[in-house]
Amino acid sequence: MSYLAEVISSAEEIEVDDINKKVPDLKLSIDKLKGELVQYTENVYIKYSGRPKENKKMLTTAQNLENEINTLQKHAENAVKKQLLKANKELTEHVETLHTIDFSLQVLLRMSQVNEKIVEFTTQLDCKEYLRCKQIITGLEKTLADIPEDELVEVIDELKFYVKEKSIGLAHEVENIFKENVITQRKDSTASIKISSNISTLEQALLAMFYNETDTLKYNSKLSEFNRFLWNNFFVPIVDNIVDIKIDQNEKYSLVELVIKEADKKSEYGVVFSNIKTLLSFLEQHFSFPLTTPDNELTTLKYIGLDIRDNLSELLIKHCLQDTIPSTVEGLKNYKVVIEETEKLEKALKHSKLFSEDATPLIEYANNIDILFINKKCSEYCVQSEQIMKKDLHDMIEVGEPYDPDNPLDCGVGQFLQCCISKNVIELLNFCEKILQQSIKGSDVNAGRILVTIQNIFRNYTKLVPEYHNKLLKTIPQQVALFHNNCFYIAHKLIEWNGTYLFRLPSTLNISSTGFELEVCQLRQVGSEIFNNYVKGQMKQINEIMKDSGLEEVALAGELQPVTEKCVRQCIRQQELLKTVWHKVLSYQIYNETLGIVLNSLCTNIITPIVSFEDISTNLGEQLVELIKIILSRGPKLFTDSKEISIYVSSWYKLNELNFVLGASLMDISDRWADGKGPLALQFKPLELKTLIRALFQNTDRRAAVLARIQE
Template identity: 30%
Template sequence: MSDYNIDELIKTVFDIRDANWKPTDKIPLINKEIEQLKSDLKTYLNNSDYDVTGILKESKELCEESKRLTEDMRTCQQEIEEETMAEIVKSIENHDALVKELECINFAINIVFDVVQCGKYVKEFDDGRDAQSFTRAVEAVSDLIEFIENPADGFQHLGLYHNTKHAAQLILDSLLNDLSTEWSRLAHWSSKMCTKKTVVTIVLNLDDSMAVIDILSALNKSKKLQEKINLFSEFLMKEVLVPIMLFDCTVYAETDVLMTLTINHAKQNCKPPYDAVIANLRLLFHYLSNKLNIEFCRGNTLMAMIGKQISAEFKETLIKEVLIDTIPNNINELQTYGRITAEIEDFQHFLALVKIFPEDKFSILDYIDDIDILFASKSSQYHLETARNIMLKDLSVTMSIGVETIPEDDELSISNLMDDGAEEALKILDKTIPKSLFFFPRCMISKTAQELLDLVYVMMEQAVQCSDLVCKRLYYTTRLVFELYDAVVPYHHEKYLQTIPHYVALFHNNCMYLAHNLQTFGDKWLILMEGREVDYAISFVDLVQKLRDLGYKHMTAHMQQQRKQILDNIRSSDLNCIVVKDVLGENAEAAIRQCLRQLHLLRNVWIGVFPNNVFTRLMATLVNMFVDELIHRVCTVEDISAEMAQQLSDMYTLVMYKAPHLFQDAGDVQKHVKTWVKLQELIFVLGGSLKDIESHWGEGQGPLARHFRTDELRNLIKALFQNTQLRANLLAKIK
């Protein structure tokens, strides 16, 4: 039957455009349509493949059968509720009783099982003991203790449990004690310290016999072997390996089982050479390998266990204390360093062979990866130590250096080889830079100063041949040498620099000489590095003034000390109390003579040591101070007797006679001592008359007017001459 379109029916029956329809009008139409539909349905059912009548009949039968089954189920439910449930409740009660009975049986079975198992372990222990097998005995007792630690419920309440546990622990302790005794028999060592040496003895009775392997396996099973190996490894590292690396040692295999190590303490801080260390280590490890390469458990050996324990520390110590020292401190030896690395590599293969090193894990040649850094550090350390040793040497061992006179400029033939611009530039340079910059005056210096300078030149020559990293490090080390000079020399030679003029003079010259060379040292360095790019400034000019100031500082301090001695001599004599005396005592002349002797000693010490101009300047400074103090003693006195004036004149005349001999040229005293003429005029005033003084005053134009202040001269006249009209007239003229 085709689909029925209800929408079309509604549109046919009910016209939506007709608003005045009545239900009575539509009922016939609807009835007609219903009848038509019934006819269509009947026709459809008749033509259908399904037996509708049969289906309805079958459905009725199924419905009736369902009702019967429902009644049967209700009947069955009633029977279950009344009879079966009672039986089920009774069965549950029986089940609970059976479960409780089963639990009791299991509880008893578990306890019996634990008892039987303990008996089994005890029997295994007895069998192992009868077979004299430590391994079987230890295994049995260990298993018993392990088993008894987790007993079945109730077993721990039995007396058997406590007795078995206590007995098992006692047996294990006894076994461990026996094993410890056996181990001590197999391996023992000692160290005996004497006055000049220490003797270390190692005795190893180990071999691959069944008895030894049984002992090792038993120790391993009881977890005590690692403790024994740890103790031996610690002893081996601290008492044997480290001393071999640090001290002069003799390793000797007395027998197959006895090895002795003799550590000599006669030479302190004297490490043995690397090849001697390697030779001793080879002997030691060869002996240990022969005795300890015993396989006792799944490929494991005592040597491998020791290697695992000490390999990291041994490698680190070997590199730090031995192999690092093999790195050379100069470029020539560094270029042949491959021979040493080959020996070290061969030694590493030996260590892997004897199982001290895992073959694929450790390498004692790792330090070569940083060879430049290590070489730079080693070279720097060596040169600093060398420089410091030079600085500690005696300063009084001298040598002469410098030129007598600075050469005059000459045009040289080089001007013919240059163009006009270059020649003009050289002329300007010659006029701008003083010639003394390139020449050092003739003087004496300590040989140590020249040794130090030679050392830094060697450092420079090595640095420019090395990689940039090493070159930079050596450059800074070279600068550090001069920083070290500032710190070490004044401190180490402090006593001499404070008391001995010769030392002070040499130290001053040393500082000046080093500073002079540092002015051009940086340029020489750069010339040798031509063509290489550097990322740091190479210059030593900043150290020049620092070294000069160091020399000035000690020279000035010593000059102050000499000045103080001269002033103390004068001020401790009657020259310090002229105003209260009519006649000077003998100590006044003695003080002057003492000052002259002091200056004469300085002259003998300094002449030829200092450059001529420096000697003259220093001596003139002291003489000028001495003379100025003598003049001041007189010019500040209010009254001088005629006898004292004569004494002063005689003593000051002595100074006039002696002082010129303090200089290389007698004429230098007048050129460089500012108060010299003033002293001459003072002597003249002390022995002259008022008329003579007036003539020397010369209406303010004479020598007295040039060298004396007005107040000084007036005070001197008042002190020397009585108050007369002639004196008053002269004083009136001196204004």
């Protein structure tokens, strides 16, 4: 072995011996330090007797031990590598012991650091350095969370609990600082905000509140409560009420106070804008603090803006700017003043950071004045049209071309037959036609908007009028007839407008193919439906009256009861009342067709039971003839031309033939049947006529012969 190798080997042996001696000593030192640190922690955080100097001494000891362990570990590992072939078991055990000692030391070192930071926290809290306190607490929570599990679990848990208590206490203290320095009050119609001049303490408290908060809008702080107070008691009243706002200041506080003067009235837009600027100025001067460091990107006013900016935009637009939209062309020309003032307000909101730099909701709204103007005018048109629709229906006027019964074909398509309509329909049509004429002269956008508005007005007519006049339309026949005529007259005029105005509207609207077609269909449908429902109601009444007439039970009694004639007369009287009301209201054709349907219902109620009787005595036959004569004599008078009754009453001829059969002989009946070619054959089926003959005449050879001649 060379001299150099001997020297190196000798040095390594000395190094190994040194490790073997020092490892047990280090283990004893660590155990001693652990005991001291546990005792210290228990004294400070369990028994509440503080020893900050002792902790500092222990921290220094722990750091020195850490350095010594690191040196020994390094030497031991080098020695292990060189002695590996010699399998130095003792040295390997020492290395493992050093790793265990180092683990325990790391735990003790972090606990000592925690104790040191707690001492610093107390000092900073006394100095009201709330941001630094929050930073220390945040660091402590992370350090304690990162300490690996050790036999000192109980002591570590005590430290975590202690730090949690300090964190909660800090949160309460900074909230109290905010509450003491920012005082909000509301009493009756007065609201105020008083802000302390001690801005450094307030700023520290706010920074601490928001330190390490990733989602500031969800942070439940006093500032969130302040936002709600500011919104409900300042911004909303400024826009919605007439208010006074004033600012006062002294050495201790700055004050802004709002008093609601008239709760049910609004200030004009200029006053609203001025009051908002006054409030913004106060907030910028006395409540503009950073909430984050070091960039100061988030401030109190930006925080408020994040919370309320969308609602504030909507409030100003819907409750203020919307009221500034003019109703006249002259007002539209002068609207640039409002646009300029709106732009100034939006700049003030951006400067205060309540609005972001790229937000332009107010000026965008104001710059759309042309569209807003026509929208407002169209809304006003709809309101005015509804007021017209709500006028009485019975105030009527005659319109249309007279019906010529001698030349009915001359009353062709395109003509509106003479009838009565409500005067308010003329007013409504004139109103809408004037608007339509204006649209021809306007821009494409305006023309399209006005056309849609007119369409909506007439669609609304079919909904609003039946609803508003609901009770009258169900009970008063004149009102029903007028509404029917109104709908058809409006539809007639809309068809005319399709040919008169639509081709003059801008071609870009692409409406020439449809125009008012949908409205025409809807008007006719609703007008017919309501009128027909009323007519069905009249027929239902006739059916109910005749059901109580006892006519169906007459054959059993052998004679008519007085109630039967009374019921028939009641039905005729009901139709005569309809004639009185409808004769001059409905057009010639509609009037006669409608009365024909109602009278035909009565005729059917007479004919149907009689032709089913199995036995009709001579006396009963005479009574039935007299009963039918009531209808035959009074029925024709219901119509404009009594000679046309058979045109409108489909069972009129059958009623006449029934009347003939009831009073005729077998020979007369046979002659009138005329082998199925006579008048009787046109109205009665063979079975019906045979049933009548069997009921009227006794069973004789002559009756049998007549019955034999009546074949299908």
